Amino acid sequence: MTVTDPVATAPSHPFGAPRLLAGVAAHRALTWAEHRAVHGVPALRPRAWLLESLRAVNLLGRGGAAFPVAVKLEAMPLGGPMTVLVNGSEGEPASCKDRALMTVAPHLVIDGALVVTHALGATGATIAVHDHRAHAALAAALAERPDAAAVTLALTRAGFAGGEIRAVVNGLTTGLARPGGRRDLPHDRGLDGRPTFASNVETFAQIAVLARLGAAGYAETGTRDEPGTSLVTLVGDVVQAGVLEVANGTPLDALLPGRPGAPVLVGGFHGTWVRSTAGLTIDRAALRASGAPLGAGVIARPHPGTCVLAEVAAVSQWLAEESAGQCGPCFFGLPALAEDVRAFAAGQGSEAQLLRRASQVRGRGACAHPDGAVQFMTSALVALADDIEVHRAHGTCGRPPSSILAIPRRTS
Amino acid sequence: MTAIAVDWTRCDGHGLCARLLPEKIGLDEWGYPLVLDPEIEPHLVGAARRAAAACPALALRVR
Numbered sequence: 001m002t003v004t005d006p007v008a009t010a011p012s013h014p015f016g017a018p019r020l021l022a023g024v025a026a027h028r029a030l031t032w033a034e035h036r037a038v039h040g041v042p043a044l045r046p047r048a049w050l051l052e053s054l055r056a057v058n059l060l061g062r063g064g065a066a067f068p069v070a071v072k073l074e075a076m077p078l079g080g081p082m083t084v085l086v087n088g089s090e091g092e093p094a095s096c097k098d099r100a101l102m103t104v105a106p107h108l109v110i111d112g113a114l115v116v117t118h119a120l121g122a123t124g125a126t127i128a129v130h131d132h133r134a135h136a137a138l139a140a141a142l143a144e145r146p147d148a149a150a151v152t153l154a155l156t157r158a159g160f161a162g163g164e165i166r167a168v169v170n171g172l173t174t175g176l177a178r179p180g181g182r183r184d185l186p187h188d189r190g191l192d193g194r195p196t197f198a199s200n201v202e203t204f205a206q207i208a209v210l211a212r213l214g215a216a217g218y219a220e221t222g223t224r225d226e227p228g229t230s231l232v233t234l235v236g237d238v239v240q241a242g243v244l245e246v247a248n249g250t251p252l253d254a255l256l257p258g259r260p261g262a263p264v265l266v267g268g269f270h271g272t273w274v275r276s277t278a279g280l281t282i283d284r285a286a287l288r289a290s291g292a293p294l295g296a297g298v299i300a301r302p303h304p305g306t307c308v309l310a311e312v313a314a315v316s317q318w319l320a321e322e323s324a325g326q327c328g329p330c331f332f333g334l335p336a337l338a339e340d341v342r343a344f345a346a347g348q349g350s351e352a353q354l355l356r357r358a359s360q361v362r363g364r365g366a367c368a369h370p371d372g373a374v375q376f377m378t379s380a381l382v383a384l385a386d387d388i389e390v391h392r393a394h395g396t397c398g399r400p401p402s403s404i405l406a407i408p409r410r411t412s
Numbered sequence: 413m414t415a416i417a418v419d420w421t422r423c424d425g426h427g428l429c430a431r432l433l434p435e436k437i438g439l440d441e442w443g444y445p446l447v448l449d450p451e452i453e454p455h456l457v458g459a460a461r462r463a464a465a466a467c468p469a470l471a472l473r474v475r
Contacts, residue, residue, distance in 0.1 A: 327420035332442035360440040366421045 016247030035107035042111040043211040056215035063200030075187040084125035085198035092296040094268040097231035100243040102134035106141035112204025124150040222248035235300035236404035252277040267295030270372025273383035302402035310401035313345040319373040330370040333361035347395035414452040422471035432463035
């Protein structure tokens with residue numbers, strides 16, 4: 001999937017007025033002048049102001065883990081050399097929102113980096129990105145403005161585990177984009193061993209908006225528990241395929257019109273298959289509590305009349321091959337699990353074996369890849385139980401394979 | 413309380429830990445340690461340290 005997916009800009013804004021994508025009309029970057037007409041100059045605030053505002057609006061990290069940004073900021077030391085890392089690596093293969101944001105609103109990402117750098121008194125910020133178009137948009141934006149000398153741009157290697165924040169840190173520091181075995185967190189030991197405030201590009205854009213609007217203004221949209229908006233990537237049979245900015249609290253059913261009970265993937269390649277989206281909304285805490293975390297904001301629904309099980313088997317195979325090969329349970333366990341899933345698609349397969357293997361992989365790796373892959377596979381087993389029965393009875397369902405999740409080509 | 417942890421990036425599945433500390437460590441079907449319970453009671457601390465010292469990959473940590 002590429003960043004050429006349309007950034008949806010319906011003039012009527014049925015899902016709330018856009019903030020991060022405000023003023024974006026064409027599929028090109030807002031110039032610095034255009035950006036300033038919409039957002040003004042970055043609102044640089046003291047650390048205490050930013051911390052209190054982040055807490056007040058309960059801003060959650062947008063890379064997938066939904067960690068409270070205030071907690072991350074508070075963990076940073078009060079002085080001494082430290083740095084800021086803006087993670088634009090977008091490892092989640094089905095997600096386009098980070099690349100879209102960097103490509104059409106690069107100045108807002110830079111504003112966010114400047115706001116955090118200022119609040120912390122950090123030496124500077126690094127924006128790590130692997131997509132060439134997003135990199136070009138950010139480079140052009142940095143060249144356009146005089147206030148961003150503290151911001152540098154780094155082109156990183158693509159890859160799923162390679163987009164995980166500790167892998168990005170290792171990649172930039174040692175050249176090897178793999179998560180480390182010790183659970184070093186960036187705020188203790190990040191870029192070049194220094195304390196690093198690291199978060200996803202959308203988080204930084206949200207911080208820029210928060211700094212400008214203040215907590216009360218920021219909370220004018222969204223829900224009480226999670227004010228603001230979210231970027232989502234909608235895939236397949238959806239209201240509008242591509243990247244969309246929606247007010248938090250938007251019902252999933254509004255993004256997935258018709259066909260109640262059809263299988264839906266929430267969260268992407270590390271996501272969860274569900275059979276009913278009734279009552280679910282864009283609300284990270286509520287989605288997590290329902291067992292289907294929003295992750296990097298991907299919501300995908302296969303088209304009617306297609307074989308979802310075949311696609312689940314193909315993606316499982318890819319997830320297995322995407323293991324960085326560092327950790328045995330992931331390296332051996334995921335291929336065995338993918339083979340189990342393939343067996344279901346072939347009308348065989350043992351549920352007991354798959355669940356036993358899943359329990360032997362979950363939680364036994366240096367990063368979240370094995371857990372995410374296991375979640376994808378085991379949730380499919382439940383959500384696609386009817387399809388599995390049909391395959392078991394006939395060896396096939398007779399439908400063409402679903403192929404809404406573009407499996408990335410191997411890069412290494 | 414003492415606890416054990418496996419550094420999965422180092423572990424090569426030699427399996428010595430499961431032999432030296434069977435009370436706490438089993439093996440999965442691929443030969444990698446399954447930590448049954450990370451908390452080490454005082455009478456097992458010696459065995460846990462021996463298991464960590466015996467690991468050829470230095471992948472077992474006792475804290």
